[in-house]
Amino acid sequence: MRIVSLLPAATDIVAELGLLDHLVGRTHECDWPAGVETVPVVTSTGIDQNTASSREINTTVHHGSSLYGLDAGLLHDLKPDVILTQDLCDVCAISYRKVSDTVRLMDIGPTVLSLEPSTVDEVLGCLRTVGDVLGADSTDKIAALRHRIDVIANRTRDLERPRVAAIEWLDPVWPAGHWVPEQITFAGGTPLLAEPGEHTVPSPGRPCTTRARTSSC
Structure with a gap:
C-alpha cells in the first residue's frame, strides 16, 4: 500500500494506525511524527507566510487564488494507491477539487479519500474510515x-x-x-x-x- 497524505491530520492518522512506513508523499506542513521529514513533499505554498498579513492571505484566497500548489509530476512518479485529502477548508490544506482534477488529468487511478469531519465524533470516525480503506483495524x-x-x-x-x-x-x-x-x-x-x-x-x-x-x- 502506497499512501500520499495531503493533510497533516491525515498524516497523524496514518501514523496512529501504524502505517507510516507506507507513506510515500506528504505536504510541506507535515512535521510529525519524527522521521516524516524524509518522506517526499508534494505540495507547496505561493504565499510568503513570514511577511503576508492575515488580511492579505484572506483576500488572496477569497479572490479565487489558491494558497497551495501540487507537484503533479512527483505525484505521478510516486504511484500512490491511496491519496488522503480534504474538502473542508481551502485555507487549511490543498482542496479536494484540485487533487481530483490533478488525478483525473494524470490518469494514475488511485483512491482519493476526502476527510471532512465537523465534530470530535466525526474526527474519530475518520480514523475508522481511513483504517478501513487502508486495511488496518x-x-x-x-x-x-x-x-x-x-x-x-x-x-x-x-x-x-x-x-x-x-x-x-x-x-x-x-x-x-x-x-x-x-x-x-x-x-x-x-x-x-x-x-x-x-x-x-x-x-x-x-x-x-x-x-x-x-x-x-
Missing part, C-alpha cells in the same frame, strides 16, 4: 482515544469553567468552530463565539492588526 485506537477524552472530561467536570474564545484567524477575526468548542468543553472551559460542529464565518467589527469526494467522514 482502528477499533482499539478509537477506544483508547475515547477513553482519554472521558478521563479529561471527568477531571474537569466539577471545576470552575472559564469562558474561552478560540480564534483561528486574526484579520478578519474568525472564531474556531467544528470540533474546537467540544475540545474546550472537555478541557473544562465554556466555549464562546461558535457552537460544536459549526462551520464559522468571520466576525464583524474592527479587524485585528496582528500579523501572523469520493468518500467522506
Whole structure:
C-alpha cells in the first residue's frame, strides 16, 4: 500500500494506525511524527507566510487564488494507491477539487479519500474510515482515544469553567468552530463565539492588526 497524505491530520492518522512506513508523499506542513521529514513533499505554498498579513492571505484566497500548489509530476512518479485529502477548508490544506482534477488529468487511478469531519465524533470516525480503506483495524485506537477524552472530561467536570474564545484567524477575526468548542468543553472551559460542529464565518467589527469526494467522514 502506497499512501500520499495531503493533510497533516491525515498524516497523524496514518501514523496512529501504524502505517507510516507506507507513506510515500506528504505536504510541506507535515512535521510529525519524527522521521516524516524524509518522506517526499508534494505540495507547496505561493504565499510568503513570514511577511503576508492575515488580511492579505484572506483576500488572496477569497479572490479565487489558491494558497497551495501540487507537484503533479512527483505525484505521478510516486504511484500512490491511496491519496488522503480534504474538502473542508481551502485555507487549511490543498482542496479536494484540485487533487481530483490533478488525478483525473494524470490518469494514475488511485483512491482519493476526502476527510471532512465537523465534530470530535466525526474526527474519530475518520480514523475508522481511513483504517478501513487502508486495511488496518482502528477499533482499539478509537477506544483508547475515547477513553482519554472521558478521563479529561471527568477531571474537569466539577471545576470552575472559564469562558474561552478560540480564534483561528486574526484579520478578519474568525472564531474556531467544528470540533474546537467540544475540545474546550472537555478541557473544562465554556466555549464562546461558535457552537460544536459549526462551520464559522468571520466576525464583524474592527479587524485585528496582528500579523501572523469520493468518500467522506
